[in-house]
Amino acid sequence: MFLRQQVQERQVVVDHNLCFFCGACVAICPPDSIFLDNTHLSIDDKTCTRCERCVRMCPVHALSMEP
Amino acid sequence: MLSHYDAVVVGAGPAGSVAARKLAQHGLNVLLIEKRQEIGVPVRCAEAIGDEPTRPYIDIDPRWINATITRYAICNSAGDHVNVPPAGLTYVVDRKVFDWELAHLASKAGAHIRTRTSATNLIRENGQVTGVRITSMGKEYAIQCRLVIAADGTESQVARWGGLNTVPPMADFYVGFQYLLGGIRVDPTRCEYHVGTALAPGGYAWVFPKGDDTANVGLVISANHAAEVSAQTYLDRFVARLFPKANILGAVAGGIPATGALKKMVADGLMVVGDAAHQADPLTAGGINLGMIGADMAAQAAEKAFDAGDLSAQALSEYEKLWRDRFGVQHRALYQIRKIIASMDDALFGKLIRTAAQLPLQDMGLGEILLAVLRHHPQLLLESRKLITTGLVIMK
Incomplete structure (x- = not known):
């Protein structure tokens, strides 16, 4: 339970200074938790499974798991 | 509305x-x-398109053509390259x-x-x-x-x-980065593809001339190989090696399913x-x-x-059938070729390029080229069933 809580507390964070808003992360997100609106990227924390696909493949490494 | x-x-x-x-x-x-x-x-x-497959949809217009391509070069990072005749006239366009x-x-x-x-x-x-x-x-x-x-x-x-x-799947997803570079010297009629595991793992880099002293210089890598080093960083290394004095006139990122x-x-x-x-x-x-x-x-x-x-x-679903009938077999073959290239080490790929450079490529189809290369590199027979099938399919 404690472990699960810890996992859930970690979340994907986008650095808007690095992001090119290309949508690559949207394309490979299995639960469809990433939303791109021209120049804003947001991640739905409730549906995100923390699979980290987006973090690993971002072409400019604008995404990270925090903390 | x-x-x-x-x-x-x-x-x-x-x-x-x-x-x-x-x-x-x-x-x-x-x-x-x-x-x-x-x-x-x-x-x-x-921004590369073929002349023949574009014509049904729009009249060819110099207003959106930046460069007309008559040659392709496939290169590795050791400096080997082979010029391949294009399947048809190609343009680099202003999208x-x-x-x-x-x-x-x-x-x-x-x-x-x-x-x-x-x-x-x-x-x-x-x-x-x-x-x-x-x-x-x-x-x-x-x-x-x-x-x-x-x-x-x-x-x-x-x-x-x-x-x-x-x-x-991550293995079949390309992630890429591209600069529009200025102030560089490139052959305005030749598109270059650069292949190498250190250069662009699971993918390739390209130099597509955009007219005058500019070119689209970019690369894609497999999403599986993007965690340690980003596509952008791989491209920065490539550009530093080939075009150290270039200006950056534009930059784009992207992902594309393959x-x-x-x-x-x-x-x-x-x-x-x-x-x-x-x-x-x-x-x-x-x-x-x-x-x-x-x-x-x-x-x-x-x-x-x-x-x-x-x-x-x-x-x-008639649409799915139209697509399958025209591209189903061909695209499965291209998919296999990508997997084979991605699994090769740089030494073997260099040998392939040097072998291919000796062949009268202008008179050969891609399938014949593959089979001729195979004769020179029997170790590829390990992959041969896929490769031969692929070659035969493309020769048709």
Whole structure:
């Protein structure tokens, strides 16, 4: 339970200074938790499974798991 | 903008604009929406198209041609290279003008077009798509329609709202980065592909001339190899080696599925075209021509479905058959070639290039080239069954 809580507390964070808003992360997100609106990227924390696909493949490494 | 259309096309890239034009020419009421405020911007592409496959969709126009390509070079990082004759005349184009012209043709055919307008969800009744919710210039609308065509690119959400699984495996997803470089010296008639495990793991880099002293210089890598070093950093290393004094006139990032087209590209009242349907070439990830052809096929099937008054997935699936019949075998072969190249070490790839450079390539098809190379490199026989099948398929 404690472990699960810890996992859930970690979340994907986008650095808007690095992001090119290309949508690559949207394309490979299995639960469809990433939303791109021209120049804003947001991640739905409730549906995100923390699979980290987006973090690993971002072409400019604008995404990270925090903390 | 009306409250009811026969068809709504989401995304005004080449595929969306061709689909909208074809349906409008058939006498249907069509709305084409584009989330960006301008069509063709930002460019997320290396911008190469073939002359012959483009002609059915737009008159060749020097206003959007930046460079005319008559040679391809395949290079490795050790300095070996082979010149390969192109399958046909190729252009490097200005997508800003090219995409705009295609949308303009849709407009002339009678389609309604709105930019800065995004789809926010599908409206469905008993599983059948009956409309689409959109936000246009900040206002929300519910548009009724009988068919939605999702041409919303690699990050397509419309297809997912329609229940189609569009998420590619990481191994078959290319991530890329590209600069438009200025102040460089390049052969204005030659496109270069650069292959190497340290250079672009699971992918390749390219130099596509854009006229004068400019070129699109970019690369794609497999999403599986992007965690430690980003695509951008791989490209920075490549540019530092080849064009250390270049100016950066533009930069784009992107991701592109290299799976081959989705098996399911239709649902009840929904069709998916272009990058949204993974129609890009599974080897090179080039998708402009394929997206336009896919859109054309979708429009052909949709016209029949409208004429028959049946927009069910069953009726629309004619489109999937058209695609499979034309590209199914070929794209499976290209997919295998990518896997084979990705599994080679740099030493073997260098040998292949040097062998190929000795062959009279201008007189040979790609399949013959593959088989000739195979004779010189029997170790490839480990891969031979796939390779020979692939070669035979391409020779046809």
